[in-house]
Amino acid sequence: MIQKTRALQRASAAASARAAVTARRPKLIFGTAAAAVLGIALTTGIVSAPAVGAEKPDAAASVARLFTGAEPIARLADGAALTLAQAQDALGAAEAMNEEVLASGLPVVAERTSVDTDDLARDVSELEDRALMPTMLLTALSARAERETEAVQQETATLRAALTAAQEKKAADDAAAAAAAQAAEAAAALAAANTVDGAKATARQLAASRYGWGDDQFSCLNSLWTKESSWNYQAYNPSGATGIPQALPGSKMASAGADWQTNAATQIAWGLGYISSVYGTPCSAWSHSQATNWY
Template sequence: MHSESSFTPARRRRRRFLVPTVAAGAALGIAVTAGLTLASPTLAAAAPLAASAIASVAAPEATAASLRDIRVDAQSTLLAARVAMTEATAVTDDIGATGLDIGLPDTSIDTAALDEATDRLSKLDLVPMILVPGLTADAARATAQTSSRIAELREHLDAAKAQKAADDAAAAAAAAAAEAQRQAEAAAAALAAANTPDGAKATARQMAASKYGWGDGQFSCLESLWNKESGWNYQAYNNNGGATGIPQSLPGNKMSSFGADWQTNAATQIAWGLDYISRSYGSPCAAWGHSQSVNWY
């Protein structure tokens, strides 16, 4: 059995070995801090972590979690930087594709700093751990600047798109209104032309042929019949009995079965009149013969 005193020199030797190691790590950490402070404020911010990394030679278990955090933070920052690069390209492409004036004299994004910071941080496995926090900070700052510029451009682009959509909608509405007005005027002009005696005869000739198969001979009888009844005047009115319009419908509102505009549209009156002749006499010439015999049809 050994006495307690026999272990004393060994313990003392181990203590003498550990204390200089820690002291050396601390001294080197101070030296690194001083050097980084002179070289770069950003890298100087990493100096405490650098000292911690050096001290990990003496106490690796105490700093392992911190080193993992540094690496995870660097990887997350690198991912965010790459996303910002992609978004920067996308927004400038969108602006160019739309061809819109977004209200800014310059629509470019200066990504030089972000490119450099991303390139450095992408070499994470080749960079001493004591420099990683500083490079991460550089990349985060460049990412924030780029993201701010992206947001500014995107905001102006969205506003320009919204304005264009509103302008297009207003132009489409104006065009639709103009077309509706044109069609209304064309319809009014066509109605006015059809409501003249000559226009009414042309309408009757076309309807008689297309719907009933009545040719020129039948139309000649129809022309004579309605010359006698109304002179082909859609406003004709017989004060003695109340017969109305070109076919002298009695009463006039019978013609409403062919259109609510029977009082103002010669074509509606003609459609009713031809139907009446077809049902009652079979043809215009038969109706004209009846009219000549009894003075009405």
């Protein structure tokens, strides 16, 4: 009987001990964790103690941040969003640049005639799915996207400069070609006007438009200048008389234009003015020529 009583007492004591341990276990776990966190916080504070007079960090807030990580994660999310926006802008500008170069059809002189956007496009696609991405992977992807964005921006700027140079060269070439064509057209027109038929057509038109002289007066003019020079703008008489109207000296015709030596129209303009001022009409000048052999 005494032995049973002692056994019961030992069993009761063991049960009480186990209950006490069980009751203390959560407190020990929490105490250990809190001590560890607090130790980290204190150690950090000791290692990077603020300068004298500096604001002391809120220890409780620091511990809370260590548990939640809300502040750094928020900053990372904001940074990733900004990186994505910049990458999208750079990607859009590069793609537009590539299309512009292609549409121009110009021989762009550059190391690369299009911006390589493959890597940046991949980064943009991955950053758009950043919500489900682990923190470490998001950090690495953001850094890579920033590098790719800068590279694409530089390539775009280089290609823009090359395209601008090509456009300026084309504009200069087009202007030169237009000037050459205009000069050729003018030369052709001058050559046509300097022929006998061309000179007569010019004289008929100027006689009518400037002086109101009709076909009857032109008939007299045709007879007069056929006799004087055969309508040859290069005609020259040993006396010094020059050109279609046989101006004496030929330099008189400079009053009608500096090109009097090479342009039949300039000589005709001077000759008609001379006839008008001296004889009144071509027929009067022709009558005087027939009577005196000069006019």
